[in-house]
Amino acid sequence: MANNLHKDHRKRVKARYLSLGLDAFTGHNILEFLLFFAIPQKDTNEIAHQLMNQFGSFSAVLDASLEELMEVDGIGEHAAILLHLIPDLARAYLEDKAEPHQKYDTPQKLMEFFKPKFIGLKQEVLYAVCLDNTNHMVSCTKLAEGFSDSVSLPIEEIVKFSFRYNAKNIILAHNHPFGLANPSASDQISTIELKKALSALNIYLIDHIIVGKNLDALSMREYGCLEEFVDQDWTYLASSK
Incomplete structure (x- = not known):
């Protein structure tokens, strides 16, 4: 029974x-x-x-x-x-439903693209995206895996990634698996230093997206971290004006 x-x-x-x-x-x-x-x-x-x-x-x-x-x-x-x-x-x-070749001309589009990549991860992971001159995505690659509270921004790997696809415009994204998307002091300092280093090689760090544990997301460009170093001739966001 x-x-x-x-x-x-x-x-x-x-x-x-x-x-x-x-x-x-x-x-x-x-x-x-x-x-x-x-x-x-x-x-x-x-x-x-x-x-x-x-x-x-x-x-x-x-x-x-x-x-x-x-x-x-x-x-x-x-x-x-x-x-x-x-x-x-x-x-x-x-990730399979994402449209990697669509035009990514706003931070919102990029944040929605990156969010699925961090679902369920317990460690910080760094992704890099290169865009062509019309803001279409050329490639997206995982560059580094770190710990639960940190991941490095390896300039050598980022430069290789840029040269591999002959792309000058780079966007980074990493996650905070156990925290909010707010950038830490370390995030801000390392991102600004990286942007300066890449600019010397004519590679432009357009934005750095952070995704939090609840899939909240933040654009460091919108947050103001990169404002001082924004290139005047860059068209990211400009096409939507």
Whole structure:
């Protein structure tokens, strides 16, 4: 009898998803449903409650490490991998939907482009984008991975990146995986120093985007960090005026 009730419950949950989608589910319900596909025999409702109690929120469960997940009773390797996979899938999905060759002539467009690249990351990562003279993206490359609270701005790699694509206009982006998008004093100093160094090589650092833990984002150009060093002939933003 218990097996039949368990089986019927799963059928009802699946039917609710097919009928109403995830909008009808709480975070706990989503976890319960997701675990159906990794734990075929057990009651995943109770395991979902344990996960929520352990980590505090749906997003915190998905951000947990494999080791942390497997400490929860009922979560084995398959279930832990499935849960850990979700942020990676979200990042891959949103990156695939991005339009790398569209015109990026406002900070807002760039911030929306970069946000998906940092979903679920636990360390700071630096990306570089080069634009052609019409503000179309030529390439986007991950240049460096750092720690939870820092990443270097490697001028040699940035210069190589620029020369590789014969592009003079560079935009950087990095994340604050455990903080807001506000630039730290170190972010501001290193960005200004980097812009000066690149300018000497006729490479122009147009903007530096920072993405926070909740996918809030900030343009250091708009923030005023690069204002003193903005090149008068640069057309970034000008095409929208």
